[in-house]
Amino acid sequence: MTGIKSERAFYHKGKKQWISTVFGLYDGIVFKGEQLEDGTIAETNLLYLGDIYLQSLNSFYVKPIDYDYFKSLKSKIVSRLYEILGVKYYGLQNKRQNYICYRYSKLCQLLPVTPHKYVSWLNSN
Numbered sequence: 001m002t003g004i005k006s007e008r009a010f011y012h013k014g015k016k017q018w019i020s021t022v023f024g025l026y027d028g029i030v031f032k033g034e035q036l037e038d039g040t041i042a043e044t045n046l047l048y049l050g051d052i053y054l055q056s057l058n059s060f061y062v063k064p065i066d067y068d069y070f071k072s073l074k075s076k077i078v079s080r081l082y083e084i085l086g087v088k089y090y091g092l093q094n095k096r097q098n099y100i101c102y103r104y105s106k107l108c109q110l111l112p113v114t115p116h117k118y119v120s121w122l123n124s125n
Contacts, residue, residue, distance in 0.1 A: 001024050002024065002025065003022050003024050004023055004024070004025065005021075005022045006020060006022070006023070006052075007020050008020055010052060010056055011056075011059075012052070012055065013055065013059040019052070021052070023050055023051075023052045023053070024050045024053075025049065025050050025053045026047060026048060026049060026050055026053075027048040027049065027051070028047075028048040029046065029047050029048070030042045030045070030046040030048075031045050032044050032045050065086070069082075070082060070083075076112050077111055077112060077113060080110070080111050081111065084110055085100065
């Protein structure tokens with residue numbers, strides 16, 4: 001099993017709360033030709049998604065990625081910004097708040113950059 005440990009990273013829409021738990025993405029798999037619980041034979045491969053993962057997908061808490069565009073980004077900083085901000089802006093659709101605000105210190109933690117004491121010391125390298 002590959003598991004996910006969520007420390008308030010997944011939002012449970014039904015419970016209207018952020019959850020802290022360990023869960024798997026998949027509950028089971030049945031391969032073509034294997035017998036199903038009802039005795040029939042599977043005509044194709046079947047993948048059963050885990051409840052929390054499925055609930056997240058059904059609530060549209062996912063963002064499609066333009067992989068070709070992502071691969072075209074040459075800067076590590078720009079590609080990381082695409083990952084971080086893309087999810088955040090995608091989640092803002094149909095919301096009252098239409099902006100995102102990060103502290104400089106937090107952004108430096110998320111990006112592959114070294115924080116500087118003074119903004120005037122920043123450069124675009």
